[in-house]
Amino acid sequence: xxxxxxxxxxxxNDTIAVDTRQMADALRHRGPDDDGIWVDQETGVTLGHRRLxxxxxSPAGAQPMASPCGRYVIAFNGEIYxxxxxxxxxxxxxxxxxxxxxxxxxxxxxxxxxxxxGGALRRSHGxxxxxxxxxxxxxxxxxxxxxxxxxxxxxxLDNGWAFGSEIKALLAVPGFEARLCSDAVAAFLTYGxxxxxxxxxxHVQKVPPGQMMTLSRGQTTPSIEAYExxxxxxxRGLAARASDKQATLNDLETTLGQVxxxxxxxxxxxxxxxxxxxDSSLVAALMQSRSTQPVRTFAIGFSxxxxxxxxxxxxxxxxxxxxxxxxxxxxxxxxxxxxxLPKVYDEPFADSSQIPTALLCREAHSxxxxxxxxxxxxxxxxx
Numbered sequence: 435x436x437x438x439x440x441x442x443x444x445x446x447n448d449t450i451a452v453d454t455r456q457m458a459d460a461l462r463h464r465g466p467d468d469d470g471i472w473v474d475q476e477t478g479v480t481l482g483h484r485r486l487x488x489x490x491x492s493p494a495g496a497q498p499m500a501s502p503c504g505r506y507v508i509a510f511n512g513e514i515y516x517x518x519x520x521x522x523x524x525x526x527x528x529x530x531x532x533x534x535x536x537x538x539x540x541x542x543x544x545x546x547x548x549x550x551x552g553g554a555l556r557r558s559h560g561x562x563x564x565x566x567x568x569x570x571x572x573x574x575x576x577x578x579x580x581x582x583x584x585x586x587x588x589x590x591l592d593n594g595w596a597f598g599s600e601i602k603a604l605l606a607v608p609g610f611e612a613r614l615c616s617d618a619v620a621a622f623l624t625y626g627x628x629x630x631x632x633x634x635x636x637h638v639q640k641v642p643p644g645q646m647m648t649l650s651r652g653q654t655t656p657s658i659e660a661y662e663x664x665x666x667x668x669x670r671g672l673a674a675r676a677s678d679k680q681a682t683l684n685d686l687e688t689t690l691g692q693v694x695x696x697x698x699x700x701x702x703x704x705x706x707x708x709x710x711x712x713d714s715s716l717v718a719a720l721m722q723s724r725s726t727q728p729v730r731t732f733a734i735g736f737s738x739x740x741x742x743x744x745x746x747x748x749x750x751x752x753x754x755x756x757x758x759x760x761x762x763x764x765x766x767x768x769x770x771x772x773x774x775l776p777k778v779y780d781e782p783f784a785d786s787s788q789i790p791t792a793l794l795c796r797e798a799h800s801x802x803x804x805x806x807x808x809x810x811x812x813x814x815x816x817x
Contacts, residue, residue: 437465438509440481441591513561588641703730707733721806
């Protein structure tokens with residue numbers, strides 16, 4: 435999962451390195467495998483990283499990572515699924531560095547050096563949040579993936595900016611005051627969640643999905659620019675659409691298969707959460723069709739029959755031939771996890787699905803590091 439954090443201060447101070455370390459430590463649960471901080475004491479900028487190793491487990495994938503040219507330093511959370519293709523492209527045009535390792539972070543940094551951040555992100559398939567220090571322009575660039583899968587919060591402080599993957603990192607910054615935002619509370623009571631345009635705390639905002647936010651010293655309002663919009667994606671899709679329904683269905687199957695295959699790139703154990711519903715069953719089927727061995731699938735069930743979807747998942751697993759694991763939990767297990775939810779979610783979130791999701795993640799963690807799910811199917815296909 436990884437976690438990133440950092441600060442851009444109006445003037446450097448003596449505690450900036452210690453403060454950034456505290457921010458990174460607050461994100462340890464996101465990245466238990468390694469950690470690092472990068473500090474430019476003279477300019478008052480820092481980057482912190484907690485690493486969950488998925489691709490390139492060696493020290494060559496450690497972060498924060500500096501570009502060979504020395505202009506950029508990046509802290510990256512997420513995965514660029516087509517990074518090997520981007521490497522081939524950079525190598526073919528003769529601008530690739532002498533690769534130090536196999537991480538997608540190094541690939542992205544080389545792409546940024548050549549195409550700029552916007553150009554690199556438009557070419558990247560993935561889920562991510564990142565912080566990029568541009569030494570030449572003296573600014574911090576923050577960005578999130580097109581759907582906003584990876585979180586990134588930004589807080590305005592009396593002496594500059596702080597940012598992090600979770601609000602927990604901001605709470606570790608001396609001087610940050612966690613005051614509730616009344617508009618966000620009203621939105622939560624209306625919708626059951628805090629929208630992207632709000633944050634539960636005052637003076638905190640989220641980097642919008644599909645956009646880049648620029649933090650500059652001395653400015654109280656960041657500039658925001660989209661690197662790609664859904665309108666552009668829609669126009670390209672309409673221009674390339676097939677001529678008849680069957681061809682469209684074939685294209686859809688090809689695209690889904692390609693996306694799933696890209697997301698199976700991992701140097702650690704990989705699995706799939708399987709409920710037996712259409713979305714997760716489709717993902718599991720596409721994974722199994724692209725694997726030479728049984729895919730690890732995981733399902734959660736409850737002893738109370740009216741809540742138990744485990745039989746549906748087991749039937750799908752048998753049909754696909756996956757290596758299936760089933761966790762049967764009690765009502766008491768569900769009640770006990772509720773006290774942990776405020777530690778999992780930084781902002782109020784009223785969807786009851788968070789309870790079984792938290793339980794399933796906890797149980798599957800002993801077997802796999804990465805799991806694909808069917809989440810998002812309703813949004814993509816209109817329910």
